Amino acid sequence: MAGRPTIKEVSKIAGVSFKTVSRVLNNEKHVSEETRRRVEEVVAQLNFRPSHAARTLAGRRSFQVALLYDNPSPYYVFHIQSGALERCHELGYRLLMQPIDSSAPDMVPDVMALVDEAHLDGLILSPPLTEMPELLEALDKRKLPYVRIAPGLRKDHGLATTMDDVAAAREITRHLLQLGHRRIAFARGPESHVSSADRLAGYRQELEAHGIAFDPALVIAGDYSFASGGAAARTLFARDPRPTAIFAGNDDMAAGALAAAHEADIAVPEALSIAGFDDSDLARAVWPPLTTIRQPVRELAYAAADLMLAGTAVTPQVMLEHELMVRATTGPAPRG
Amino acid sequence: MAGRPTIKEVSKIAGVSFKTVSRVLNNEKHVSEETRRRVEEVVAQLNFRPSHAARTLAGRRSFQVALLYDNPSPYYVFHIQSGALERCHELGYRLLMQPIDSSAPDMVPDVMALVDEAHLDGLILSPPLTEMPELLEALDKRKLPYVRIAPGLRKDHGLATTMDDVAAAREITRHLLQLGHRRIAFARGPESHVSSADRLAGYRQELEAHGIAFDPALVIAGDYSFASGGAAARTLFARDPRPTAIFAGNDDMAAGALAAAHEADIAVPEALSIAGFDDSDLARAVWPPLTTIRQPVRELAYAAADLMLAGTAVTPQVMLEHELMVRATTGPAPRG
């Protein structure tokens, strides 16, 4: 709190007006190389940093954006934070990370209050906040730029980064099919998540493309939690004939199913194949390591920040690659 | 960016001077109940929020603190964020979350630059940043308040919240001892972490309290990573006689050891007991679920924020309870 240097002190030492220092700091043109260098030297020497509060107040921009999320998964949150943060940092922006309760009645006014209070220049939205019409409308009305890290590319609502959940689900289903599985169950995530519906659609499409009738009885509802994966698996284990493979909507559910299989003494992958989705930390920590889809979470967030802060209008929507990670929970279908 | 209301507009509508509105917002005295109520009504009606930048610039405080961390574990980061955030929010402070590369040569000046730039009112430090003398000195010199979420309570350096790693390690070792284990290995974390040394000390103390000589050959170095846990386990598996239990320095390492045991076809807990430390998400996701110590990560961060922002000088250091979680990776020592 003490001897914080100010722009005026810098200007005095450098022997220029404080306005010129401001120009250097903001990388404006019309400053001679010579002057610029001298100012930069003094700045470095004093370890001077302009007051963020003052620039925000005086200027038209705050160099501040927020990342909004409502997701209980530490893995997911950690990686979108880290991706978004990296790009923001590179571009000289500060990132405010804000968990939001998307079901709170005052969610929209609360977000707008944050926008006001912090003079935000933009917002990065992650699911399920990407699917809240009232929020998007309020933002549009305010003409506040935002990017959606959205599951599924839809043409509405401007900027978005995404991956192809449908195609990924098809790939993993195909992988199972190619291993000879015919009774493949799908343990789905919550209805409210677009990603969950997309993965189900991919599963179904691939099945049908291989001439296998879609059987609703093989789709078990869950909520992306470890516990719901275990419950789904136990339901499935009671079936006769038992499915030979379970495709879980995410890794947590797959880990739950895997634990349930261990508990029921069903050998994985010999008697049962299990596949997940996300390639979270869990995928490598369980035994056997999980076959899953690597979702480029970090990159999605990086691209989102990039799109909003540095993007051109040319590509308002970016789709990133996923990757099928074949590990050890999937194997040939048991005979019979 | 549009019609952001200001304090002046509020004052006009409420029919008082704008200074009076400021008083109400800051909960100062010398405002009549009547006036206060009227102002608050207008504030609510306009959904007015004072500009954070302006208060920071004008006032002596920024109502802004930062949480600094340098930890690769999503689980840990997520929970310290959420605990610190909750308390800051309750007290009307904003929390800046900042990953820091503690090994970067410019770490200290970079942190100080952040402090300047954001006019921070204080800092919450998590390991290993809690153990960096140059940082603490720079902060002291600046008279910037900070709290350390510190492993091990040491009397230096003011405010801290902690848990008793030594006692916790003793408990888990005792648990193993009581199950009849005598050859208990310890897979330790990185030297640089105080927690790692504390856990080793607890392991050793408990062993010796039970009249079992400490055997350095049973301590395998690791770095808190899943992979290092697996490596440590494989080293141990080559020993003859093999240890009957492995106490890993954290859950990641325990999960690695567990996977190695599965791979080597060693039954857990029948032929080998494994214990972890942290009670992270992993502990319940692996099979069998892990016996471990629940570390109150979230609460530690909550208490840290509380200590700094609302704390009295009476208790500068807070110690929180841990808990032994006996699950299914520990069992009676195999006979022979």
Added chain:
DNA sequence: CGGCCGCCTGGCAGCGCTGTCCAAAAACCG
């Protein structure tokens, strides 16, 4: 060679609040 334009620099207002000082009104006292 005069005028105009582009480059570089400085001056000054003002962003939206808080801190300090001061005045008026109300409450209290001998």
Added chain:
DNA sequence: CGGTTTTTGGACAGCGCTGCCAGGCGGCCG
């Protein structure tokens, strides 16, 4: 009832920057 304190609210400066405008200087063109 005058004088004094306490309460209440207003005036004003200024936090550290950016936006806008003005001005000096040199080069280039007709």
